[in-house]
Amino acid sequence: MATRFLERLAGRAAGPRLPETLLLADRAVPLEVREHPTARRIVMRLAPGGDALRLTVPRRTPARTVLAFLERHRGWAEERLRAAGGRVAVAPGIRLPLRGEAFRLVHDPALRGARLEREGDVGVLRVGGEAPHLARRVRDLLKREARRDLQAAVDRHAATVGLLPRSLALKDTVSRWGSCTADRRLAFSWRIVMAPPAVLDYLAAHEVAHFREMNHAPAFWALCRSLCPETEAGRRWLKREGPGLHAYDFGP
Incomplete structure (x- = not known):
């Protein structure tokens, strides 16, 4: 649906066109725009890991309106992009948030299941079984x-x-x-x-x-x-x- 929407915008006789990517926080980020039949306003979200900037817009929203929205909210998008960083693989040694606290992830093959522990003031998430799981x-x-x-x-x-x-x-x-x-x-x-x-x-x-x-x-x-x-x-x-x-x- 997003592709068809961009194609319709590109086919209009007058007015600007939406780019396929945006330069945000020194990164080229794909722009995905999708019409929604019940949308009353433009909603912008950042895809997980900052892989794309996604906009949901009401039907027949002019491209110039979308561009003006993007310009007004550029700072918000760049802030979220910096915060998102890259994807974080869940693997031994990482700090994983749980209830607002960072837990150190430990792999213990001899353990059955997984459990939450404390080592002093540090939370530990200890996980058993084979590494691929x-x-x-x-x-x-x-x-x-x-x-x-x-x-x-x-x-x-x-x-x-x-x-x-x-x-x-x-x-x-x-x-x-x-x-x-x-x-x-x-x-x-x-x-x-x-x-x-x-x-x-x-x-x-x-x-x-x-x-x-x-x-x-x-x-x-x-x-x-x-x-x-x-x-x-x-x-x-x-x-x-x-x-x-x-x-x-x-x-x-």
Whole structure:
């Protein structure tokens, strides 16, 4: 769809054309633009590891409007690109964030499964089994921890609003950290467990607030803040630091 959109823009008689790449933070970054039938505004996101700059735009958005948007938000894109850096392979010796703390990843072939330990003030994630399966075992542990933390936070906030979720699913989405359907089915990125607990709590409160307000009107934000007083700090953290959590490569 992104390619067809760029082709239509290029075929118009007048006006500028969108480039295929942008020079951001001294790097040539591919530009991906996609129309969405329900989009009301332009939304810009950085692909994991800074592999591309992705824009979702309303139908028939003029190229000059997209270019003006890119120019206004160039600083934001360059800041996120620098923060994202390159892809980080999940391998022994790296520091992996978990609940906002850096855990040193250790491979211990004699160990069964994976476990969290402490060596003094340092957190250690010790993983057993064969080396080729290490990244998968780490991912499985993070998913288990994410489900436990998210379920506890969702249950607490759901009790406050007086409505229960129909289901809670974990995904590895890039475009959004969480979602809620009209029938209260929740989905979260399991990578949120890598963020500080207050950020995870904000995300859970945000989605549970949709049980009562399926929008982002002032009433929604008022409810979200009543559930989680750290709402504004959580939003800022995800915008600033969230893209970096997608840089960790757990393999296929």
